[in-house]
Amino acid sequence: MRPELPSEFRAPSVELSVVSPMFNEETNVRPFVRAVVDVLDPTGIDYEIILVDDGSRDGTWQAIAEAARTNPRVRGLSLSRNFGHQGALLAGMCHARGRAVVTMDGDLQHPPALVPELVAAWREGYKVVNTRRFDSTDTSWFKRASSRWFYRLFSRVSGVTMEAGASDFRLLDRMPLQALISMGDADLFVRGIVSWLGFKTKTIPYQAQPRFSGVPKFTLKKMLRFSTGALLSFSAVPLKLGILIGFVTSGFAFLELCYIGFAYLTGRTVQGWASLMTVMSFMFGVLFILLGIVGTYLGKIYEIVKNRPRFVIGEAVGFERSAADRELLPKGSAQLRESVYGA
CATH class of the missing domain: 1.10.287 (Helix Hairpins)
Structure with a gap:
């Protein structure tokens, strides 16, 4: 089912939303929030941080809830089960209130220090500000080689050009965000859809950092399923x-x-x-x-x-601060609206 944007889409209440999906990242929640706050507070940007727990089995959701209680800029969503990285990413984007939305991973491999540069490019008039990753020292040769091969194959068979090093670390203006959310692909491949949309785009290179803590969650099985779904969604x-x-x-x-x-x-x-x-x-x-x-x-x-929702919200924290926020849960993902917001 295609999620619907909240009513605040036409009148965003903050300038920037930072969305980060998290799966078993209990030890990274607090460092991630602190790093984003340290970067954005001095800039004077009005922002929010949306953390999405993708059905974690550790204390990730408890850490997110604690961050939301101690920092009014932090809002948290917990999916009812694991819907995958792209589903969690979509959930966060659907609930973002910013005029621009930055998506990034919560393990600090995507450097928060680059966010002001993304915002500066957006203010110059770019609707999409992509990043190009240069791998960190802890990235295996197999991951590097398979990534290059995949993007080369994807570009050739789909007709959508994607450079090696593409990732989900980017800034989206509200206009491409709305177009992305309206897509009804069975296998959501955000970076492919963003390239396909064709809005005015700028790409900024960055050096990926080693994970702050924990281990990578993107196993070979998940990589194969992700790449196969992307190819089938974009090519006949x-x-x-x-x-x-x-x-x-x-x-x-x-x-x-x-x-x-x-x-x-x-x-x-x-x-x-x-x-x-x-x-x-x-x-x-x-x-x-x-x-x-x-x-x-x-x-x-x-x-x-079947038109099933791409994600289902189990719990939310930080969204009950205003009555208008009760409408933030998209139709189709919010049979639990009453239990989440208590009304």
């Missing part, structure tokens, strides 16, 4: 490749049929039942692969047709 090339393979294998079958017919007319016996069975097995293998590709696309369509 796998289906077109299936058509090409079908033509090629049909061509080989036609040539084989011509050979058999020629041999029969010249009075020869065609030998090679083993090779024939091998070819047939290969053809059936190709057929099932193509059926799997088609089934995957149909599955994506099924997910969209």
